[in-house]
Amino acid sequence: MPPLNPQNILSAAHIAPEFFALRPDYRALVLIAVNIPPSHSDAQSEAYLCAAEQAAKSALASTPMNQTPHVLTWRDTYKAFGAKPKKTLNSLEALLKRVDVGLAAGE
Numbered sequence: 001m002p003p004l005n006p007q008n009i010l011s012a013a014h015i016a017p018e019f020f021a022l023r024p025d026y027r028a029l030v031l032i033a034v035n036i037p038p039s040h041s042d043a044q045s046e047a048y049l050c051a052a053e054q055a056a057k058s059a060l061a062s063t064p065m066n067q068t069p070h071v072l073t074w075r076d077t078y079k080a081f082g083a084k085p086k087k088t089l090n091s092l093e094a095l096l097k098r099v100d101v102g103l104a105a106g107e
Helices: 006-012 017-020 044-062 068-081 091-101
Strands: none
Touching: 044 091, 068 091
């Protein structure tokens, strides 16, 4: 398989207009990283992940996930386009569900 051309990926990226009809406030960012060799986590990447994990735990300590406005908004959006939110979790909710068991490789 030939390597992917980042410019072709960016040129092909789009959001269906129907999605904006559901969520006019939606914004997306397409980020393509090239020439980054695969490697294991290091102390710095582990520290970033642990800090993000702790921030999520702190936020969930004061507001349960099923009452978090951002999570509820995404659940409603998934329902609006026909997905079953309990079966097809959005990425935010999927990550938050795993935060208690630890996301960092060292844990």
